[in-house]
Amino acid sequence: MKFAAQKISRRKLLGGAAGATAAIPFLHEAVPHQGVHDQLAQAQAQAQDGHGGGEQPGVSSASHRGSAHRGTVGRVDPEVNGFDPTEILRNFDRGTVTRENGRVVRTFEIVAEDKEIEVAPGVKFAAWTYNGRVPGPTLRAREGERVRVSFVNASSHPHTIHFHGIHTDVHDGIPGVGPGNISPGGSYTYEFDAFPFGLHLYHCHSTPLAEHIAKGLYGTFIIDPKDERPEADELVMVMNGFDTNFDRTNEVYAVNTVAFAYEEKPIRVKRGDLIRMYVVNVLEYDLLNSFHIHANFFDYYPTGTRREPAEFTDTITQAQGQRGIVELRFPFTGKYMFHAHVSEFAELGWMGFFEVV
Amino acid sequence: MAQVAAPPRRSAGPRVPAWVAGLVPLLVLGVGIVLFVALDAPGLQRNGIPVEELAVEKTELRPGQIELTVRNNGPDPVGIRQAIVNDGFAAFEQTTEDIGRLGASRVTIDYPWIEGQAYDVALVTATGGTATSAVDVATETPETDVGFFGLMALVGLYVGVIPVAIGMLWLPWLRRVDQRLVQFLLALTLGLLAFLGLDALLEGQEFAGTGSQAFGGGALVFLGAAVSYLGLVGLDAWLRGRKRRESAKGAGPWRLAFLVAFGIGLHNLGEGLAIGSSYAIGSLALGATLIVGFALHNTTEGLAIVAPVANEPGGGAQRLRRLVGLGLLAGVPAVIGAWVGASAFNPSLAAFMFGLGAGAIVQVIVQIAPSIRDGAGRLLHPLAVGGIVTGVALMYATGLLISV
Numbered sequence: 001m002k003f004a005a006q007k008i009s010r011r012k013l014l015g016g017a018a019g020a021t022a023a024i025p026f027l028h029e030a031v032p033h034q035g036v037h038d039q040l041a042q043a044q045a046q047a048q049d050g051h052g053g054g055e056q057p058g059v060s061s062a063s064h065r066g067s068a069h070r071g072t073v074g075r076v077d078p079e080v081n082g083f084d085p086t087e088i089l090r091n092f093d094r095g096t097v098t099r100e101n102g103r104v105v106r107t108f109e110i111v112a113e114d115k116e117i118e119v120a121p122g123v124k125f126a127a128w129t130y131n132g133r134v135p136g137p138t139l140r141a142r143e144g145e146r147v148r149v150s151f152v153n154a155s156s157h158p159h160t161i162h163f164h165g166i167h168t169d170v171h172d173g174i175p176g177v178g179p180g181n182i183s184p185g186g187s188y189t190y191e192f193d194a195f196p197f198g199l200h201l202y203h204c205h206s207t208p209l210a211e212h213i214a215k216g217l218y219g220t221f222i223i224d225p226k227d228e229r230p231e232a233d234e235l236v237m238v239m240n241g242f243d244t245n246f247d248r249t250n251e252v253y254a255v256n257t258v259a260f261a262y263e264e265k266p267i268r269v270k271r272g273d274l275i276r277m278y279v280v281n282v283l284e285y286d287l288l289n290s291f292h293i294h295a296n297f298f299d300y301y302p303t304g305t306r307r308e309p310a311e312f313t314d315t316i317t318q319a320q321g322q323r324g325i326v327e328l329r330f331p332f333t334g335k336y337m338f339h340a341h342v343s344e345f346a347e348l349g350w351m352g353f354f355e356v357v
Numbered sequence: 358m359a360q361v362a363a364p365p366r367r368s369a370g371p372r373v374p375a376w377v378a379g380l381v382p383l384l385v386l387g388v389g390i391v392l393f394v395a396l397d398a399p400g401l402q403r404n405g406i407p408v409e410e411l412a413v414e415k416t417e418l419r420p421g422q423i424e425l426t427v428r429n430n431g432p433d434p435v436g437i438r439q440a441i442v443n444d445g446f447a448a449f450e451q452t453t454e455d456i457g458r459l460g461a462s463r464v465t466i467d468y469p470w471i472e473g474q475a476y477d478v479a480l481v482t483a484t485g486g487t488a489t490s491a492v493d494v495a496t497e498t499p500e501t502d503v504g505f506f507g508l509m510a511l512v513g514l515y516v517g518v519i520p521v522a523i524g525m526l527w528l529p530w531l532r533r534v535d536q537r538l539v540q541f542l543l544a545l546t547l548g549l550l551a552f553l554g555l556d557a558l559l560e561g562q563e564f565a566g567t568g569s570q571a572f573g574g575g576a577l578v579f580l581g582a583a584v585s586y587l588g589l590v591g592l593d594a595w596l597r598g599r600k601r602r603e604s605a606k607g608a609g610p611w612r613l614a615f616l617v618a619f620g621i622g623l624h625n626l627g628e629g630l631a632i633g634s635s636y637a638i639g640s641l642a643l644g645a646t647l648i649v650g651f652a653l654h655n656t657t658e659g660l661a662i663v664a665p666v667a668n669e670p671g672g673g674a675q676r677l678r679r680l681v682g683l684g685l686l687a688g689v690p691a692v693i694g695a696w697v698g699a700s701a702f703n704p705s706l707a708a709f710m711f712g713l714g715a716g717a718i719v720q721v722i723v724q725i726a727p728s729i730r731d732g733a734g735r736l737l738h739p740l741a742v743g744g745i746v747t748g749v750a751l752m753y754a755t756g757l758l759i760s761v
C-alpha cells in the first residue's frame with residue numbers, strides 16, 4: 001500500500017467547520033473544572049470571528065512525499081489477533097458482584113496464556129497475555145469494595161499479578177512473598193480492598209521483570225471514587241511498545257498494542273461530549289513516554305487520586321508505570337491527531353486520530 | 358598387503374557399459390534424496406525455531422528513495438514486512454514477498470533523505486527480526502550511464518594503465534645498470550608483490566565479511582587464490598611446453614614478465630573493483646590525492662614487470678609490442694574492475710576476485726624467486742633481503758596515500 005491510500009481527507013474537516021460556529025450547548029452545563037470549560041468558550045468566540053477551526057479551503061495536506069503519517073505498509077486484522085484496539089478503548093471488566101456481610105465483593109478472573117499477536121502489519125510477536133489480549137482486561141471496581149482476582153496460569157512460564165494499590169504483602173503478587181510465582185498450571189486468588197481511588201495498573205512481577213512486562217503482561221486497574229466522576233465518554237489508552245528482535249529496544253510503539261491502529265481507524269467521539277481518557281504508560285526499555293493532543297487542551301489528573309486537575313495542558317510526560325486521567329471536550333468537529341511527543345515513538349506507531357462528529 | 362594379487366579386472370557377470378556403471382551411484386543418490394525429502398527426513402527432528410539470516414548486499418540512494426538489495430542466507434524463507442528508517446516506519450515496495458534460501462529481494466523505501474546525513478535502515482521481518490544497514494554519508498548513487506562508464510574508464514586509466522606504463526619506462530635504465538642492481542630490483546619486485554598479495558587477501562576478507570556468508574564468506578578468497586594459482590601454474594606449464602618446441606632463445610624472462618603482468622593485472626582488477634564500488638556508493642571522493650597515491654603505488658608495478666627482461670637483448674617493433682601488451686595486461690583490468698565494481702557490485706564476487714589476484718601473485722612470486730639466487734644458490738642473501746624489505750616499505754609508504 002502506498003501513501004495515497006492514507007492521505008487525510010481535508011474535505012471531512014471542512015464539513016466540521018460549519019458545525020463549529022453553531023451554538024455550543026454544553027457551555028452552560030455545570031462543569032466542575034474551569035479548564036475544559038474556558039477552553040470551549042474561547043474556541044467558540046474564535047470560530048465566530050472566523051479565525052477558528054483551522055480548516056482553510058485549498059490547503060492540500062499530502063501534496064509532498066512524507067506527509068502521510070503512517071509509515072507501515074498493510075493493516076492488522078483484529079480477527080487474527082482476537083482483540084481490536086478500538087474495542088479495548090471502551091471495554092471495562094467490572095467482574096462479578098456478590099455481597100458478603102453487606103459489602104460488595106467484586107471477583108475478576110484472569111488467565112495468563114502465551115499467544116502470538118500481530119503488533120504491526122505482518123510483524124508477529126510471541127506475547128504473554130492476560131485473557132488473550134494485550135493490554136489485559138481493564139478491571140474496574142469502586143472505592144471500598146472487596147476485590148478478588150482469581151488467577152490461573154495457563155502459560156508455559158511462571159507468572160504473578162502485581163496490583164498497584166494498598167494491600168497486604170501476601171497479595172502483592174511478587175516472587176518469594178505469599179504465594180510467590182504461580183507455576184504453569186497453578187492458580188491463586190489475590191484479594192484486597194479497592195483503595196485508594198484512582199487510575200492504577202497491574203502487571204506480572206516475575207523475573208526477569210522487564211521481560212515479563214514487555215511481553216504483554218499488564219493491564220489497567222481503575223478504582224472509581226465513591227462519589228462518581230461526571231458522566232463521560234471513557235477511553236482506556238495503554239501506551240506500550242514491543243521489542244520484536246530482543247535487543248532491549250522497542251521496534252514498535254503503540255497505544256493499545258497495534259501500531260497506528262487509530263491512525264488507520266480514528267476514534268470516533270462526539271463534539272462537546274466530556275471525554276475521559278485513562279492514560280497508562282507501561283512502556284519498557286524507554287524511560288519516558290508522553291501523550292500530546294492536537295488543537296486542544298485537557299485537564300490532567302496524575303494517577304487520578306485527586307478530584308482537582310493538576311494541570312491544564314496539551315502534553316504530559318509519564319515515566320514507566322506512571323498514569324493519569326485526561327479530560328477534555330472537542331469544540332470542533334474534524335480529525336485531530338494525538339501522539340507521543342517523543343516524536344520517534346510517534347513515527348514508530350504511537351500516533352492516532354480522533355474523529356469528532 | 359602388497360603380495361595380494363589384484364582381482365581380475367572384469368568379473369564374470371553380465372557386461373554393462375562403463376558409463377552405465379559410472380552412473381549407478383548417482384542414480385542411487387538421486388532416488389535416495391527424493392525419497393528422503395518426500396518422507397520429510399525420517400528419523401530426524403528439527404531442533405529449535407528457524408533462525409533468520411538476511412544480508413543487505415547493496416544500498417543505493419535515489420531521490421526520495423533508499424533501495425536495498427537483500428539476500429536470505431538462512432535455511433528458511435524470510436519475509437520482510439516493515440521498514441524503519443532512523444526510528445520511523447517508512448512505506449516501501451519489494452520485489453519478493455517471501456525470500457527463499459539464497460534468494461534476493463529489492464526493497465525500495467520511500468524516504469526524504471538529505472544529502473550528507475547518516476541513516477540507519479532496519480527491515481523488520483514477519484517474526485519481528487531486523488536486518489540493518491547503515492548509510493554513513495547519504496549521497497545519490499550515480500546513474501550507470503555512458504558518462505559514468507567513461508568516468509570509471511578514466512579512473513581505471515589513471516590508476517592502472519598510465520602508472521604501469523610509466524613504471525615500465527625504467528627498462529632502458531635497467532639495461533645499463535649493474536647486474537647486482539637488477540637482482541636487487543627483482544628482489545624489490547618480490548617485496549612489492551608480497552605486499553600486494555597480502556593486501557589482496559586482507560581486502561578480500563573484508564569484502565567477504567560484508568557479503569552473504571552462505572556463498573562461502575572468507576573461504577571465497579582462498580578459493581579464488583587456489584583457482585588462479587593453479588590456473589597460472591597450468592598456463593606456465595603450457596607456455597614452457599610450447600616454447601620448448603619452438604626452442605626460442607630467451608623465452609624464459611619474457612614468460613616471467615608475462616606472468617608478472619598477468620598477476621598484477623588480476624590484482625588491479627580487484628583494485629578497480631574496490632574503487633568502482635566505493636565510488637558507486639558514494640563513500641569515495643575521487644580527489645587528486647587518491648589518484649596520485651594510486652599512481653605512485655602502481656608505478657612500482659611497472660618496474661616489477663620489466664625487471665625480469667632487463668638483460669634481454671634486442672629491440673625494435675616486436676619488443677615494443679610485447680612491452681605495450683604487458684602494460685595493457687597489467688593495467689587495463691583496473692578499468693574493467695572499476696566498471697564491474699560500479700555497476701554490478703556484489704561483495705562475494707569481490708572477495709573471490711581479490712582471491713584471484715592474491716593467488717596469481719603467489720604464483721608470480723614462486724616464478725621470480727629463482728632469479729634472485731646468488732652465485733652460491735642462496736635465495737635470501739643480504740642483497741635479496743634488502744630488496745624485498747625495500748619493496749615492502751615502498752608499497753607501505755605509497756599505500757598510505759590511498760585508502761578506499
